[in-house]
Every structure is written in structure tokens, then in C-alpha cells.
Amino acid sequence: MFLKIQSLTIILAACGFTFFGPCLSALKAQDAGGVQFKPYGWVQVDAAYDTTRTDYGDLMFMIRPEYSIGAGKKELNVSARGTRFGINIIAPESNGRKATGRIEGDFCDDMSPNKYSMRLRLAYVDIAMGGGWSLRFGQDWDTYVNFHPSTVDASILAYMGHTYGRHPQARLTKETRFGEQTTLTAKIALQHGRNGSDLDGDGQPDENASATPNVHGSLVLKTRLLSSRQSIFTISGAYGREKLGENAAHPGIYRSRFLHGGMQLPLSERFEILGEGWVGENVDNYLGGVAQGINAVDGKEISARGGWLQGVWSPVKAIKTGVGFGVDDPDDADLSGDARTFNGRLFANIFYYLTDKVSLGFEYSRTRTDYAVTRDMHNSRVHFGVMYIF
Numbered sequence: 203m204f205l206k207i208q209s210l211t212i213i214l215a216a217c218g219f220t221f222f223g224p225c226l227s228a229l230k231a232q233d234a235g236g237v238q239f240k241p242y243g244w245v246q247v248d249a250a251y252d253t254t255r256t257d258y259g260d261l262m263f264m265i266r267p268e269y270s271i272g273a274g275k276k277e278l279n280v281s282a283r284g285t286r287f288g289i290n291i292i293a294p295e296s297n298g299r300k301a302t303g304r305i306e307g308d309f310c311d312d313m314s315p316n317k318y319s320m321r322l323r324l325a326y327v328d329i330a331m332g333g334g335w336s337l338r339f340g341q342d343w344d345t346y347v348n349f350h351p352s353t354v355d356a357s358i359l360a361y362m363g364h365t366y367g368r369h370p371q372a373r374l375t376k377e378t379r380f381g382e383q384t385t386l387t388a389k390i391a392l393q394h395g396r397n398g399s400d401l402d403g404d405g406q407p408d409e410n411a412s413a414t415p416n417v418h419g420s421l422v423l424k425t426r427l428l429s430s431r432q433s434i435f436t437i438s439g440a441y442g443r444e445k446l447g448e449n450a451a452h453p454g455i456y457r458s459r460f461l462h463g464g465m466q467l468p469l470s471e472r473f474e475i476l477g478e479g480w481v482g483e484n485v486d487n488y489l490g491g492v493a494q495g496i497n498a499v500d501g502k503e504i505s506a507r508g509g510w511l512q513g514v515w516s517p518v519k520a521i522k523t524g525v526g527f528g529v530d531d532p533d534d535a536d537l538s539g540d541a542r543t544f545n546g547r548l549f550a551n552i553f554y555y556l557t558d559k560v561s562l563g564f565e566y567s568r569t570r571t572d573y574a575v576t577r578d579m580h581n582s583r584v585h586f587g588v589m590y591i592f
Contacts, residue, residue, distance in 0.1 A: 236294040243306075244591040246284035250355070252277045254581040256569070258313035260284075261357040264492060264545050265571040265579035273579075283309040283318050284356045284587075303327040303340075310356070323368055334377040341370045344488065345389045345420040346438030346462045349476060351512050352524045354551050354565035354587045360489040362547045362569070363510035363528030365462065365480055367488050369393045371418070384425040391418045395442055395458075397487040401498040402450035408496075409444045409487075412455065416442035431468035438462040444484070444496065452501025458484040472516045477526075479509035483536075491532050492542040492571075505533040522553045537574055544572035563587040 248260050255272045256262045259279035266273045288306035304324050311321035326340025344367045350358045358364055371393030378386050392415040398407050420438035427433045442458040460482035468474040482488075483503040486495030491506035512526030529546040537543060549567035556562065565585040572578040 238292045240290040240292070241288070242290065242592065243287040244285065244589050245282070246286070246356070246587065246589045247280075247282050248284060248354070248356070248585065248587045249278070249280045250583055250585040252279075252581050252583050254579060256581060256583075259315065261310065261313065262355055262567075262569065262581075262583060263357055263361045264542065265569060265581050267540065267571075267573055268576050268579065279315065281316060284589075285309055286323075288324070298332055300330045301327060302330075334379070336375045336377075338371070338373040338375065341368055342373070343368050344371075344393070344440075345373065345391050345418040346436065346440070346460075346464075348422055348434055348436050348464060349466050351476070351510055351526060351528070352514050352522070352551070352553075353549065354553075354563040354585045355549075355567070355583075359510050359528040359547060361492050361530050362545050363508040363530050364478065365460075365485065365488040365490045365508070367395075369396055369416075384423070387420075387422040387424070389418075389420045389422070392416070393418060395487040397444065397495070399444075399486075399495065401496060402446040402448075402453065404447045404449050406447075408446055408456075409442065411445040411447065412443040413445075414443050416440060416458070427467070429468045429471050431471065431474070433468060434464070434466040436462070436464040438464075440482075440488070442484075442487070446496070446498065450498060452498065454501070456484055456496050456503050458482070458487065458495070458503070460485050460488060460490075473513070475511070475513050477509060477511035479507075481505075481507040490530060492530050492545040494532055494537070494541060497536055497538055497541075499538045500536075502536055504536040507531055520555045522555075523551065525550045534574070540573050540575040542571060543574050544570070544578075546570050559591050561589050561591075563589070 250260050253276055255266050255275050255277050257264055260281045286308040291303035293301045304326055306324035307320050307322050309318035309320055312319040324341055326338055326342045328336055328338045330336045347366045351364055371391045373389060373391035375389045395409050395416050397409040400407055418440045423435045424432055440460040444456045446453050462480040464478040466476040483505040484495040485491050485506055486493050491504050494504050497504055508530040510528035512524050514524045516522045527548045531544050534543050547567055547569045549565055551565035553561050553563045567583045569581045
């Protein structure tokens with residue numbers, strides 16, 4: 203249920219969110235205007251055992267090369283960093299427009315063991331203009347992100363085929379309805395990629411130096427086909443630029459291009475297949491290319507391709523199982539040195555819902571990270587997680 207601002211203040215204070223105090227004080231005057239706040243989130247605890255050391259432990263993105271510190275050693279990680287807090291903000295309609303907003307954070311900013319620094323995930327305002335048109339300003343998921351694989355590991359196949367990101371942006375959306383069961387949504391956004399790489403060492407992020415925003419576009423078709431559950435089909439693209447200054451071996455403008463397609467298809471009430479495929483160059487900012495975007499040694503963008511596929515089955519209400527894989531494959535011709543030439547993962551999991559709010563998850567995965575010079579690395583992971591959703 204929606205909470206009054208006074209109740210929200212007590213909850214946030216109890217959670218340690220004292221930095222919200224001044225904002226809440228300023229908003230109290232608007233309580234009579236009907237502004238509503240709806241908190242949400244979950245408490246999450248994970249335990250993951252790996253036969254080979256990975257980055258970054260409880261969140262697995264890739265396997266460390268054999269020459270890195272601690273490589274090849276078994277490891278157990280236990281953490282609660284996946285815990286998440288969010289607030290939906292809803293204001294009454296005014297001048298024929300309705301404004302909503304969201305603020306969300308988790309504790310995955312610092313990957314040090316059991317060191318939980320809070321980070322901002324989402325912070326945006328959305329303005330519904332009527333006629334299916336809306337504007338969104340702030341940090342939100344990239345336009346091509348519509349669904350995720352079902353995994354216990356909160357990395358959700360990043361750098362292993364599942365590209366995603368949350369970035370500051372200005373987005374225009376138009377939703378068109380075709381009957382009661384079908385909608386086509388078009389989205390276009392100007393966004394900042396927040397790529398912090400500084401390959402020329404001039405103290406300025408290379409994307410900032412280009413002084414141009416990324417451009418994202420997406421078409422999303424939602425309909426019902428083989429069951430009463432909704433099917434989703436997407437096609438998206440993105441373009442951006444980075445600039446390396448005179449300090450670089452190969453100064454100049456480097457492009458980032460990205461083409462992405464996805465599908466979530468329920469084949470029955472209890473079984474669905476979902477997945478994505480993509481191709482692009484300089485896509486490290488979208489968690490592609492195994493975290494490699496520009497080859498500064500040879501002066502070229504690194505091309506890559508990848509994707510993931512999963513089947514999800516719920517035999518009964520309290521159980522959900524899944525089997526899938528993901529791959530991220532950079533173009534070897536664009537790499538130099540001991541670069542990562544491949545990153546892939548096979549996984550199977552099961553979730554058991556003790557209650558509507560509490561779930562237990564168990565996942566086994568087999569991961570491979572290939573290197574251009576040193577030997578390829580392999581890892582087996584057993585991951586157990588508990589989540590309490592509120």
C-alpha cells in the first residue's frame with residue numbers, strides 16, 4: 203500500500219538513509235497534494251563456491267588469467283551486497299499530464315569482500331503526455347533492455363552474452379495499441395554512457411572528450427501468441443563516440459556501434475524460452491566484448507558478437523527451473539597482447555518459493571574464459587541464494 207511521507211521518513215531512517223532527510227523535509231509540504239511514495243526491494247544473501255578464482259567473487263563476470271594473483275585457487279564467497287532498496291514516486295495528474303519517478307540503489311559499488319558501499323542504480327522522472335507519448339529524464343535502463351535471464355548470480359551473464367546498462371538519459375517514448383492484446387513501443391534516447399576509460403591518460407574519460415551523447419533507439423512488440431502470457435520481441439540499435447587525445451599512440455575518434463535483438467516467448471502457461479543476440483564494435487560500455495572496447499595499441503575498435511538463450515519451466519507454483527547458456531566472442535583480429543578472446547557460461551538453476559516473498563535459489567554453472575597468449579581458464583560454480591522481497 204502507499205505510505206504517507208511521515209511513515210516513509212521513519213522507514214528510511216531505520217534503514218540508515220539519513221541523507222534523505224533534507225529532501226523529505228522539503229516534500230512534506232506537498233503531502234496534501236497527494237504525492238505518494240511506494241518503497242520496494244529485497245534482502246539478498248549469496249554463497250558461491252568456485253573451483254577457480256573469478257572477478258568478482260560473488261558476482262562472476264570472467265575468470266582471472268593464470269598469471270594474476272590468486273588465479274587457479276578455489277574460493278568461497280558469502281555476501282549480502284545484492285540487497286536492494288527502491289522508492290516509486292507518484293504525483294497526481296496535473297495539466298493533463300501524470301508524473302512518476304523512481305529512485306533505486308544497491309550495494310554492488312565496491313567489490314571488496316563484505317564491504318558494502320551503496321550505489322545509485324536508477325533515478326528518473328517520467329512524464330506521461332497522453333496519447334501514448336511520454337518523456338523520461340534521469341538514470342534508467344538502456345532502451346534495449348526489456349528482460350533478463352533468470353539466474354541466481356546477480357551478474358546475470360554480464361560479459362557472457364547478456365548486454366545491459368543503466369545510464370543517464372533523455373528518452374522519448376510512443377506506445378501504440380493494436381487491439382486489446384498487442385502494443386508496439388518506439389523509444390529513442392540521448393544518453394551518457396558513463397564509460398570511465400581514459401586510454402590516453404589525460405585525466406578525462408574518453409567518452410566525455412568526444413562531447414557528444416550516445417544515441418539509442420528501440421522497437422518493442424508485446425502480444426499474446428501461444429498462451430495467455432505476454433510475448434516480447436525487440437530490435438534495438440545504438441551509436442556513440444569516444445575521443446583519444448594526443449597522448450595516445452593513435453589519437454582520434456573511435457565509434458561505438460551496437461545492434462541488438464531479443465525474444466521472450468511463452469510456449470505454454472508453464473514454459474518459456476527467452477534470449478538475445480547482438481553484434482557491434484566498442485561495446486564494453488554495454489557489458490560486451492568481454493570488457494574490451496578499444497585496442498589502443500593498434501588504434502582500432504574491437505568488434506564482438508554474442509548472446510544468450512534460456513528455457514524456463516515452472517512445474518508447480520512454488521518451483522521454477524531454468525537451463526541456459528551465454529557467450530561473448532570478440533573478434534581475435536582486433537585484439538593484441540594477452541586479450542580475452544572468448545567468455546562463455548552454461549548454467550542450470552532451480553528456485554523454490556517458501557512463501558510468496560521468500561525464495562531459495564540453487565545454481566550450477568560451468569564457465570570458460572579464453573586468452574590470446576596464456577592458457578584458457580575454466581571454472582565450476584555452485585551458488586546458493588536466499589531472497590526476501592518486500
